Amino acid sequence: MPATQYISWFHDIGLVDRPKVGGKGGSLGELHSAGIDVPPGFVVRTEAFEWFIDALERRSPVRACVDGLAADELDGMAAVSRELRARIEDSPLPADLQQEIHDAYARLGGSGPPPAVAVRSSATTEDSADASFAGLQDTYLWVTQPDSLIGKIRSCWASLYSLESLSYRRRHGIAESTVAMAVVVQIMVDARTAGVMFTRSPVSGDRSVISIEGAWGLGSALVSGEVTPDHWVVAKITGEISARDISDKVIRHARSPAGGVEELAVEESMRREPCLSDEELQSLRAIGRQVERHYGRPQDIEWAIDRHTQRILLLQSRPETVWSNKDNQTAAARAADPLLHVMNVFGGRR
Amino acid sequence: MNAQLKPREFPLPSSVKIIAGTERAQAAYPYPIQFSQADDQKFWFYNSMHFPEPMSAFDMVTAEAAYCALGAANTRVHCLPTTLGIDHRIINGRVYIGGNAVTDPEEIVRRTAEFQKRAFYYYENWESLYAQWKQKMLKLIGDAQAMPEPALPEFEPLENVHAGRGIASNHDLLVTYQKTIEGYFRMWHHHFEFLLLGYGAYLTFFGFCKKAFPEITDQTIARMVAGMEAEIFRPDDELRRLARCAVELDVDTHFREGTSVDDIMRSLRESGESGRRWLEELQISRDPWFNINVGDGFYHYHRSWNDDLSMPFAALSGYARSVRAGEPLDRQVGRLRDERSQLIADYRELLANEEERAAYDQMIALAHRVFPYVEGHKFYCEHWYTNLFFNKIRSFGALLSAHGFFADAEDVFHLTHYELEAAIIDLMNSWSSGSEPRGATYWPPIVVERKAAIIEWARHETPPALGPIPDVIDDPAIVMLWGITRESLDNWLSAGEGTDSNEVRGFAASSGVVEGIARIVKSVEELSRLQQGDILVCHVTNPPWPPIFQKIRAAVSDIGGSMSHAAIVAREYGLPAVVGTGNATSKIKDGQRIRVDCGRGIVTLLH
Numbered sequence: 001m002p003a004t005q006y007i008s009w010f011h012d013i014g015l016v017d018r019p020k021v022g023g024k025g026g027s028l029g030e031l032h033s034a035g036i037d038v039p040p041g042f043v044v045r046t047e048a049f050e051w052f053i054d055a056l057e058r059r060s061p062v063r064a065c066v067d068g069l070a071a072d073e074l075d076g077m078a079a080v081s082r083e084l085r086a087r088i089e090d091s092p093l094p095a096d097l098q099q100e101i102h103d104a105y106a107r108l109g110g111s112g113p114p115p116a117v118a119v120r121s122s123a124t125t126e127d128s129a130d131a132s133f134a135g136l137q138d139t140y141l142w143v144t145q146p147d148s149l150i151g152k153i154r155s156c157w158a159s160l161y162s163l164e165s166l167s168y169r170r171r172h173g174i175a176e177s178t179v180a181m182a183v184v185v186q187i188m189v190d191a192r193t194a195g196v197m198f199t200r201s202p203v204s205g206d207r208s209v210i211s212i213e214g215a216w217g218l219g220s221a222l223v224s225g226e227v228t229p230d231h232w233v234v235a236k237i238t239g240e241i242s243a244r245d246i247s248d249k250v251i252r253h254a255r256s257p258a259g260g261v262e263e264l265a266v267e268e269s270m271r272r273e274p275c276l277s278d279e280e281l282q283s284l285r286a287i288g289r290q291v292e293r294h295y296g297r298p299q300d301i302e303w304a305i306d307r308h309t310q311r312i313l314l315l316q317s318r319p320e321t322v323w324s325n326k327d328n329q330t331a332a333a334r335a336a337d338p339l340l341h342v343m344n345v346f347g348g349r350r
Numbered sequence: 351m352n353a354q355l356k357p358r359e360f361p362l363p364s365s366v367k368i369i370a371g372t373e374r375a376q377a378a379y380p381y382p383i384q385f386s387q388a389d390d391q392k393f394w395f396y397n398s399m400h401f402p403e404p405m406s407a408f409d410m411v412t413a414e415a416a417y418c419a420l421g422a423a424n425t426r427v428h429c430l431p432t433t434l435g436i437d438h439r440i441i442n443g444r445v446y447i448g449g450n451a452v453t454d455p456e457e458i459v460r461r462t463a464e465f466q467k468r469a470f471y472y473y474e475n476w477e478s479l480y481a482q483w484k485q486k487m488l489k490l491i492g493d494a495q496a497m498p499e500p501a502l503p504e505f506e507p508l509e510n511v512h513a514g515r516g517i518a519s520n521h522d523l524l525v526t527y528q529k530t531i532e533g534y535f536r537m538w539h540h541h542f543e544f545l546l547l548g549y550g551a552y553l554t555f556f557g558f559c560k561k562a563f564p565e566i567t568d569q570t571i572a573r574m575v576a577g578m579e580a581e582i583f584r585p586d587d588e589l590r591r592l593a594r595c596a597v598e599l600d601v602d603t604h605f606r607e608g609t610s611v612d613d614i615m616r617s618l619r620e621s622g623e624s625g626r627r628w629l630e631e632l633q634i635s636r637d638p639w640f641n642i643n644v645g646d647g648f649y650h651y652h653r654s655w656n657d658d659l660s661m662p663f664a665a666l667s668g669y670a671r672s673v674r675a676g677e678p679l680d681r682q683v684g685r686l687r688d689e690r691s692q693l694i695a696d697y698r699e700l701l702a703n704e705e706e707r708a709a710y711d712q713m714i715a716l717a718h719r720v721f722p723y724v725e726g727h728k729f730y731c732e733h734w735y736t737n738l739f740f741n742k743i744r745s746f747g748a749l750l751s752a753h754g755f756f757a758d759a760e761d762v763f764h765l766t767h768y769e770l771e772a773a774i775i776d777l778m779n780s781w782s783s784g785s786e787p788r789g790a791t792y793w794p795p796i797v798v799e800r801k802a803a804i805i806e807w808a809r810h811e812t813p814p815a816l817g818p819i820p821d822v823i824d825d826p827a828i829v830m831l832w833g834i835t836r837e838s839l840d841n842w843l844s845a846g847e848g849t850d851s852n853e854v855r856g857f858a859a860s861s862g863v864v865e866g867i868a869r870i871v872k873s874v875e876e877l878s879r880l881q882q883g884d885i886l887v888c889h890v891t892n893p894p895w896p897p898i899f900q901k902i903r904a905a906v907s908d909i910g911g912s913m914s915h916a917a918i919v920a921r922e923y924g925l926p927a928v929v930g931t932g933n934a935t936s937k938i939k940d941g942q943r944i945r946v947d948c949g950r951g952i953v954t955l956l957h
Contacts, residue, residue, distance in 0.1 A: 201564070201565050203565075204564040204565055205564070206563050206564045206565040206566070207563070207700045207701075207702075208563040208565065208566055208697060208700050209563075209565045209566075233565065235566070235567070235570065236696075236700065237570075237693060237696040237697055237700075238570055238573075238693070240567060240570070242565065242567060242950065243950075244950075329702075330702060330703065330705050330706050331558055331561040331562035331701075331702075331706055331709070332558050332561070332562075332706065332709040332710075332713075333705040333706070333708070333709055334705055334708035334709055334712065335709065335712060337470075338712035338713070338715065338716060339466075339470045339473050339474070339716070341554050341558075341709065341712060341713050341716070342469070342473070342550050342551055342554045342716070343462075344554055344557055344558075345550045345553045345554050345557065345826050346430055346431055346432070346465065346469070346550055346826055347431055347432070347458075347462065
C-alpha cells in the first residue's frame, strides 16, 4: 500500500510523524511497528487539511478570523465557529484528494465490500500536556460508504473549529498557523468487550499494578460513562489479580442497522457476568507491559476484543499524565552504608 | 458524650478472674509470672501465636527461657534503640506478654550508637557468624544426645566403685537434669542471636517495597526474599525421596491408609531384600530430618515424626501415588530460584529512578543475606533440639513413674521445672536412704488437679489483650514477631461487632480461590479428622504440616503474618492459604462450606 502526499498507512509512521499525522495517528503507527495488534488503517495527513483550508482561504479568510478573536468574546467566537464549521462541512474536497482517500479506503477493504471504519480526528496538539484538549476532538463509528467517509473527514476537520476548541486555543494563545488536523481511518472493531487499561494504579500511582476496566460491546459506552464497567487490578509482574469488581452492566453500545452506534439492553443473564476471562486479563497485562516498555513510561490504553476473532486490539495508547506529574518522590535513596537502611525499622518513629 | 464514641478498652489484668477450681493449678506457676496490681499500668496481649493452648506447668519453661534470651539479645547484646525485652505473665494457663519501649530521645541516641557497633557487626559478618552458629547448635545437639538416660541401679556398678569414681548414680540424675534445663535455656539464647536482626533486615526491604509499590502484596515481597533450600523444607523433601524409593523398590503398597505403623514396619521387614533396603533408606532420612515436630515445638505433646511415624507414613502413601501417576514430585528448586531472580529484576525495572534502584539493591542484598537464618534456624532450635529436650524430660518421667511418683510418665509435664528438680532430689534421697520417696504420695493428687485445670482453662475464652492501649505500637520486636499494630488492636476491639458479616479477613499467604468443607482443627491430635479435599481451619499452621497439604485444598489460620512460616511453606507448595484472620476458628463452623479467596485474603462463609 503506497503512501501518497496526503495518505500514510500505519506501518509507515510512528510518534516522530506526529506533526503530520497527529497524536492518535502517530500512536497507532508506533504501536503497529512495536508489534501490537491494532485495527488496520491509514491517516489523512495534515497536508490534506492544509490544502483544503488553503482552498477555503482563497475564497475568504479562515485563520485570520480566529486569530482576531479575543478570548472572552464568546458571542463573536460562537458566530465564527458556526460560520467556519458550515463552510468546512459544505465545501467539496479537491478532486485528487478525494480520489486518494477513496483509493485508500478501497484498499483497506481489499476484495470485499466497503469496510466499516472508524473516523477519528487526530490533532497535532493532541498528546500535549493537556489531555483534555484531545478529548474535544470527534470520532465517528461504523462509517460504511465512501461518500459518508468524506463527510466524516470534513466533520473531523470542522471539529477543530468547535466553540470549545476555539475558546481553548484563544485562552492559551495558540497561534492558528500551528494548528492542524489529521484524520485516522481504521477498520471498525466489532467489539464483544472493550475498555481501558492504565499501566499504573490510578488510585495510588503504583507502577507495579495494571488497572483494567471493561464492559460489553463498544468502548464508547464506557468512555461516555453510560455503563459502570467491571474493574480489575492485576499485578504487572506476577499477574496476581488483587481486585475484581464485577458490576451490573445494564447497557451496551453496538452497531446500529441504520448506521452509527445504538444503545442496547444487555441480556439479563450477561449483566453480572465478568466481561473478560482471566486469560484475557493476562493477555491484556502482557500487552500493557509491552506497550509501557516500548514507550518507557506508564500508559493509558484503549482496547477492544473482536467479537468474531476474540483478538485483543489496541485503539489508542497515550502517556499516563496524572501521576507522572507527581513522580518526584523517591521511596529511598542509596545509603553511604547499606546497613543504615535498617534504622528505618530499628530507629523508631521519625 | 455519645456512647458510641466512648473509647473501647481491654480489661485490666487485675480484673481477670482465675477460673474457679483452678486456683491451686494457677499458684503452681512461679511468682514472677503471676499478675500483680502494678501490672494494671501496662499493656499486655495474649501470645496466642506461640502459646495457643493452655500451658501445662512444665511447658511454661519455653516461655521463661525464650523471653529470657530474647530480652537479653534486645536489651543487652544488640541494644535495640527503641525497645528492651518482653515481660511475660501467665493466668488460666494463658501466656500474656508486654514489651518495654524506650521512649526517652537521649536514651534512644545512646542505644543507637551501641546498636550500630553491635548489630552492624553482625550484618557485616553474617555468613561467618551464621556458620559458627550452626557449629554451636550442632555441638549443643551433640551434647544433649550424649547425655545418659536417667537410671538408678540397685547397686552402684562395680566398675564405678573400682575406678574410684567417688560419686554415686543418684548424683548423675541431678547433673543430667540441670544440664538438660541449662541446654534448653542456652538453645534459646542461640535462637535469638540472629532472629531480630534477621527480621529487621527483611522488614527494611518490606517497608521499602510498600512505599515504592503501595499495592504490592505481602506475598510478592516474601517471594522475592524467600530462599528455597532452608533446612525447614528438608524433612518433606526426604519424604518425597522415600516415596520415590518405595516405588522403585515396589514396596509402596505397604503404606495403605488405615494400616498401623507397627503393621507397616512388620510387613516391610518381612518383605525381603526390597523391604530391608527401604528401611535402610528410612533410617538415613530419620537422622536428623525426622526430628521435626507436628506442632511448633513449644508444647511437650508436639511429638516428632521420629516419635510417631504415622504422620510421615500417611503422607508417604499420597506421595507414592503421585510417583506412580508420573506426576513430578520434586520441589523444582532451580525453577523457583530462576523465578525469584526474574521477579526481583522485573520489580527493579519499575522503580522510579536509579537512586531507588540503588537503595533496592542494597536492601534486598541484606534481606537475602539474613534469610537463610530466618528460615533455617527453626529446624535446629524449635524442632531438633526441643524434641531432644522434651524426650529427655519424658525419660525422667518414666524413671519417676517407675518409682511410683506418677501413674504415667507423661504426668511429669504437670510439674514446673523447679518442682521437677525437687522431685528428682526426693528420688535421689530415697535411693540414698532406702526409704520410700515422699513424691509417690505427694504428686499424684496434684497431677490430677492440674490436668483438670488444663481442661477447664481450654473451655474458656481469654481476652486478646489486657490493660491500657498504647497510642502507638512502636516496638519493632512486637511488630515483627506478632504483627501487632494499633490497627490490629482496633480490630480486636471491634471483633464481635457487625457479626452479620459472613466474611473473615486475613493476610493472603498464597494465591488461588477454592471452595470446600471447613475442618476446624484446634490441636495436633485433631489433624487425623481431615478428609481429602477439606479446608483446614486452625489457630496456627506450622512448618511440618506440608505432608497434610496434599490432603487439603486450602488452609486458613487465626494467627500469622505473611512472613509466618505457615505462609512461607504454603507458598512454597502452592497451597492456597489465608493467615492471620484473628477469629476464623471461632467464626467458621466445623463442616461449613466456605470459599477461600487467597488473592484478597478473604474467607466467605457460604451457608
